[in-house]
Amino acid sequence: MGKIQEIVFDCDKPARLAQFWAALLEGYAVRDYDEAEIARLAALGLTPDTDPTVLVDGPGPSICFQNVEGRRHDNNRVHFDVEVTDRPSEVQRLLHAGAETVRVLPTYTVMRDPEGNQFCLVDSREAMAA
Template sequence: MARILDIVVDCAHPAPLARFWAAALDGYAVAPYDEAELARLRALGYEGPEDDPTVLVESADGGPRLWFQKVPEPKRVKNRVHLDLRADAPGAELARLGGLGARVVEEHETLTVLCDPEGNEFCLMRS
């Protein structure tokens, strides 16, 4: 049987989007860079982590990793896959996510559809 290792998100700016999702998700953080990774980035012509075309966000409890990879084309249509989030206090969580840069797209009886700073849809469940 297979299990999810990574969820890959195409984006224009991997580092800031990775920081958004690391802050949005409980127990997740942007993976730290060691000296070898920084040297690899410099050898490829990137100044550092802010310019990295692929940024990893990891879960402390071994959950699926999130990879943010730079792509040249902009997002044009609705996501074919999205994340559903659950919070103990959905109202407070909605406000917190908004403070991180998410915006509300639609309100439904049992969920709120939001977009991350690059327009990728996700849902915050109310029940």
């Protein structure tokens, strides 16, 4: 079984949408940028306002706003990242329940539920740290 790690929005302007949702949801705020992150962005020619991935934290799951240019009709614009401790086993369990695998990456697997909605199975933070 997994737990919701993040709710992910594909969007055009992540910083603007993150600020909107942070203002809408009680107890949520845009994740602070430390000096190292600001320097990393600057090296890429970016700022917190042009960051292609902005996170909002609060009492529930984090909300991730990621830049995706152009609307793809084969991809839902909002999806869950579900954290699991044993991704291969969880993939098999969900395949038997009617899901399908879209693609497998080093730390997560993109899947579709029985009606075609995408979600990601993400390795637990502990597994990624190991």
